[in-house]
Amino acid sequence: xxxxxxxxxxxxxxxxxxxxxxxxxxxxxxxxxxxxxxxxxxxxxxxxxxxxxxxxxxxxxxxxxxxxxxxxxxxxxxxxxxxxxxxxxxxxxxxxxxxxxxxxxxxxxxxxx
Amino acid sequence: xxxxxxxxxxxxxxxxxxxxxxxxxxxxxxxxxxxxxxxxxxxxxxxxxxxxxxxxxxxxxxxxxxxxxxxxxxxxxxxxxxxxxxxxxxxxxxxxxxxxxxxxxxxxxxxxxx
Numbered sequence: 001x002x003x004x005x006x007x008x009x010x011x012x013x014x015x016x017x018x019x020x021x022x023x024x025x026x027x028x029x030x031x032x033x034x035x036x037x038x039x040x041x042x043x044x045x046x047x048x049x050x051x052x053x054x055x056x057x058x059x060x061x062x063x064x065x066x067x068x069x070x071x072x073x074x075x076x077x078x079x080x081x082x083x084x085x086x087x088x089x090x091x092x093x094x095x096x097x098x099x100x101x102x103x104x105x106x107x108x109x110x111x112x113x
Numbered sequence: 114x115x116x117x118x119x120x121x122x123x124x125x126x127x128x129x130x131x132x133x134x135x136x137x138x139x140x141x142x143x144x145x146x147x148x149x150x151x152x153x154x155x156x157x158x159x160x161x162x163x164x165x166x167x168x169x170x171x172x173x174x175x176x177x178x179x180x181x182x183x184x185x186x187x188x189x190x191x192x193x194x195x196x197x198x199x200x201x202x203x204x205x206x207x208x209x210x211x212x213x214x215x216x217x218x219x220x221x222x223x224x225x226x227x
C-alpha cells in the first residue's frame with residue numbers, strides 16, 4: 001500500500017555539523033519526491049524536490065539523494081544551524097496518479113549550539 | 114509566509130457540532146489541497162480542488178466535505194464532530210493541476226473537539 005516511512009524519529013546534531021535525514025518509501029510507482037520542513041506552530045515549508053529520473057539534486061545547503069534500487073531517500077543539510085531545527089517530512093507522489101502527496105511520519109531535527 | 118491564509122487559527126468545539134475552515138490560496142494558484150495532521154496518523158491528504166472542481170480524493174470521511182468557490186477560496190466543512198477529529202488542518206495551494214507544481218502550505222487551523 002501507500003506508505004512513506006522514516007528510519008529515525010529524532011536526530012540531534014551540533015551546530016556546524018552536517019545532518020542526514022533518511023526516508024524509506026514503499027511504492028516503487030512513485031516518481032516524484034519532496035522534502036518539507038515544519039517548524040513548531042507553522043505549516044510545512046517546501047525545501048527541495050527530486051524526480052525519479054535523477055539520483056541527486058542540490059539546493060542551497062541541502063542535497064537530496066534518491067536510491068531507487070532500495071527505495072531510499074535522504075536529505076543532507078550542510079553546516080546545520082539552529083534555525084534548521086524542525087520536523088522534516090519526505091513526501092511522494094505516484095506516477096500516473098493525482099497531485100496528492102503521501103507524507104512520511106517525520107523526523108525531528110534538533111540542532112545544539 | 115507562504116501566501117496561503119487559513120482561518121480561524123484555533124477552533125474549539127464540542128462533539129456533534131459542525132465547523133467550517135476557510136482557506137485562501139496564493140494569488141494566481143488554481144489548485145487547493147486539504148490535509149489533516151494528527152499525532153497518530155501524520156499528514157494525510159483529504160481532498161483537492163482545481164479551479165472549482167474536485168480533482169482528487171483521499172481518505173476523507175463522509176462527514177467531511179469541501180468546496181472551492183469562483184474566487185478560488187476553499188472551505189472544509191466538518192460535521193458530527195468526534196473527539197478523534199481533533200487535529201491540525203492544513204490547506205495548500207499550487208499554481209495548476211500539474212503533478213510537479215509545488216504545494217505551498219498555509220499556517221493551519223488547530224481544531225479541538227471536546
